[in-house]
Every structure is written in C-alpha cells, then in structure tokens.
Amino acid sequence: MKRYVLRVISLAAALALWQALTSLNVDLWLRFSQFPTVTEVARAFAARLSGPDYWTDLTDSLIRILTGFLLAAVLGVATGVLVARSRLAEDLLGPVLEVIRPVPAIALVPVAILLFPSNEQGIVFITCTAAFFPVLVSTRHAVRALTPMWEEAVRTMGGGRWRILGSVVLPGALPGVFGGLSVGIGVSWICVISAEMISGQYGVGYRTWQDYTVVDYPGVFVGMVTIGVLGWVTSTAVELLGRRLTRWLPRTAYAPGARPPGPARSVKPAPTAPAAVPGGPASEEARDEHLV
C-alpha cells in the first residue's frame, strides 16, 4: 500500500513540475514558454478520446506491433533453438544473422519499401526484425546454458529429439527467452512508431508526426503519452506472462527493499497461486511458495 502511494506521488510530482514550468513560462536556457501545459494536454486528450481517429490510430498501432512481435517471438525462438542445437544451422545461418544484426531495424525502411507491396506489411516487417534479434540471442544463450543432465535424464528414459525439445529445451530456456521478449517488445515500439512516422497511414506515430507538422503541440504530447502508456501496458503484459510461466524458478526469500515482511509486501496480486490446486494442505503450500 505504502509503495503504491509512493508511486502515485512520484507521478503527481512530475506532472506538477511540468505544469509549474510551463504555466510560468520559465525560460532558463531550457525554454518552456512554447511547451503546452498539463491542462492543455489534458484538454486535447479528452477531445481526442471522444473523436473517431484516436481509437483507429490506437488499434492500428497495436495490430502492427502485436503481429510483428508475435512473428518475431516465434521466429526468434525457433532460430535460436536451431542455432544453439545444431552446428550445421549455426554455420549456415550464423554469418548471415550476425551481419544483419547490427543494422538498426529502422534503417531497413528502404528494404521494406522495396520488398513489400504495402506500407502495412513493411511496418510489420520492421517491427518484427527489431524484436527478432533480442529474442534470438537470448534464446540461443539460454539453450546453451541448459544443464546437460536434464537432457541425459530424458534420453535414458527413452525420450527422442522431440521429447527433449518439448520437455527440456523449451521449458528450460523459458526464463532466458522472456528476457529477450522483454527487450524485444521495447524495441518493437521504437520501431513501429518510427516506421509509422516515416511511412504510415493512421497509427499513433503517424498522428503524432501529423500534429507536429501542423504545429499542434498539445496533440504531439497526447501522442507521446499514448505511446508511453501503450508501451508500459504491453511490456507489463510480457513481464507478467513471463513470471507466470517461470513460477518454478527458485526465488530467494529476500525481497529487495522490503524491510518488514508484513502484508505490505504483496506487490503482486496474492491469490494468483497455481490455478489447478484444490483446497487442503496443497493450496497452502502453493500460497507459501508464491510468497517466497
């Protein structure tokens, strides 16, 4: 509870500072006189919310990023596992990937324009490329770092290639994969917004750029706030999904920053304990595990 209060205070203080600097037209080397105030932005935001374009922009951007990101997740994990598990794949794919990797995804705009018949597909392509590499690299590392004993155990149970992939490699690499996905969703946002600014039609990035070109500064800030909130929501979703799927990871009893282990510590909603646990002592164990 106390921590939520602190977080709200932090946000409120930042907004208050912004309002003070802009409404007082402070000009101390940094010039806030041209800056829209918080109230202006809020008013513009309210106007946008009731208009039709805002929601179209929002869904367009979300569809682009989700398509690109999901493609990148599937391709990244598949390629990462392949490269980590097969020397042939490593030799064949490795050099190509290493050369493409340093190219910033947004620099692929010309390639996207040349390759794809429509802007829409180009934007998805750029978003996908951006998220692909973090996922690939972290998957590769996670697969290589697996305890060999797990695989040997499954092999001596008579498990074949696919069984090892499904029962050892994928679940074991999951914590690392989610590290890559968290990075990937962030990079995806950068790229989807930039690509929309360059070549999009509709979309939050496109709208923000449009507002800038017609000198609608409150509108620009509405766009920025929207991007911020969307980015935060999507990366939290990835984070929560990751935590849910890797709940088996041993966690230390020590919670950083939480001195008194009182009820205030339940930052995560407490009753998300394993769903398939019926009552009795088992559910108590599960809850206990969750707190640790």
Add this chain to the structure above:
Amino acid sequence: MSTSSETVLSTSPDAIAAGGAVHGTRLALSGASLGRPGAPALDGVDLDIAPGEILTVVGPSGCGKSTLLRTLAGLLPLLAGEITQDGSPLTGPSADRALVFQEDALLPWRTLRANVELPLAIRGVPRAERREQAQAWLERVGLGTQARQLPHRVSGGQRQRVQLARALAAGPRAVLMDEPFGALDAQTRAGMQGLLVEVLHGTGATVVFVTHDVDEALFLGDRVALLGAGGLVAVRDVPRPRDRGAHDDPARLALRRDVLTSLGT
C-alpha cells in the same frame, strides 16, 4: 535416439512387488576402452554384469566411474571393444536402462509427481494411469503428500528419493546409479540405502551402483568392482550383502581391508 522397447509393461509398484513383471538385463563389456575421444578414462575393461545382480563400483575420484556408467547408459560411445545388452550390441540410450544422477537431475519446472510421470509419458502410458502410478511410486518412497511440490521446495534427500521413483517408475531392466547418495549426510544416506533395497525388492532389475563410500558398496552390492588408474582392477563377491548385521563378519572385514588397500587409502 530410438526406444528399443516400445512395449508398455505393466509396471505399477504393486505389480512389481507381486510378481516381478520385469527381468534384469545382462550387460557385458569386453576389451572395452571408455572415455571421450582422445582422452580414454578406462582401458581394456572386461565386465559381465549378471541379470538382477547389484554391482557396486568403487574407485578414487576421477578414475572413470561416471564414464563407465554413462557408457552403460548408452550416452557415451565406446572408443574400442564391445558392449552388449543380453548379447546384442548396445548402441544408445534406452528406457531399458534408467540413470540416477548424483543431484539436481529432476526437471525444476515439473512438480515431483510430474517428474515421476515423465518416463511413463515417454512410454506412452495414458494420462490417468500414469498419474496414478506416479502417485503410487511417490508414496512408496514416502513423498505421497508432497507430490505437488516443486523440486527446489524439498530437501536434497527427498529429491533423490524422487529420482529413485522416477528411475523405477517405467520398470527399467537396469538401473544405473551415479553416486546417488553422495551429496547426502550420513544419516539420510543410511536411510536411503535401506529404501533402495526395499524398493528394488521384486523389481528384478540389474543395478550398477557407483559410490566412493566403501561401506556403502559392501552393504549394497552382490559384487563390488574396483576401478583403479586407467582400468578395472578386480571384481569381488561380497559375503552377506544387504545384511546390516554383517558389518563385523570376518569375511566382510577381510574384503573391506582388501578394497581399502587397493584404493590406496
């Protein structure tokens, strides 16, 4: 990486205890050279492991005990010589030969029961049945109430009991154990030895048990194999195996002295 035995055996603990549906396998090495390419750990090994016997393997650390076990499991190919199972060449890992590791070989994202279910799932046992069998095995090793725990939530000794259950659940014809109790304290270890004897009873499985503890080797083994620098030194019959009262038997004491001498301790 194929399963040599596709038949689903009736392997519930009760069935095993009742009739011994499984029969041990004969494992034989002749003129075998074991190890990684370029770095053989053991040379000229001739060893015949009889069906259903418990062979313990002792030797100083680094002498190739684990190498021997991994070779028998089919995880390491032979560098030279011949290895057979019931007379036919042994080419790779199989569900016939379960391996028990020293520690941390349980899959940490699976509950204890799900870990025990895994070999049954690989054998193609239907879900409800394997759940039941896994639960029965966990109860047999005294962990029935902790079936839904994750491995890191239970003690090291309990994890080893789960490994034992997992290894035996699918009814292997040989169980290869790589210092399974090596990381446990003395008291837990004595309890585990008792448990092992108890759960093995009636399975008929051949057991190869690697340990660095001579007393453990002499208690458990029908025979004890001594490994020394670069090869197999001797294989000796153990008088009165698995008899706690036999520790001061003169024959046992003489063997113990011999073993310790040959190990150079």
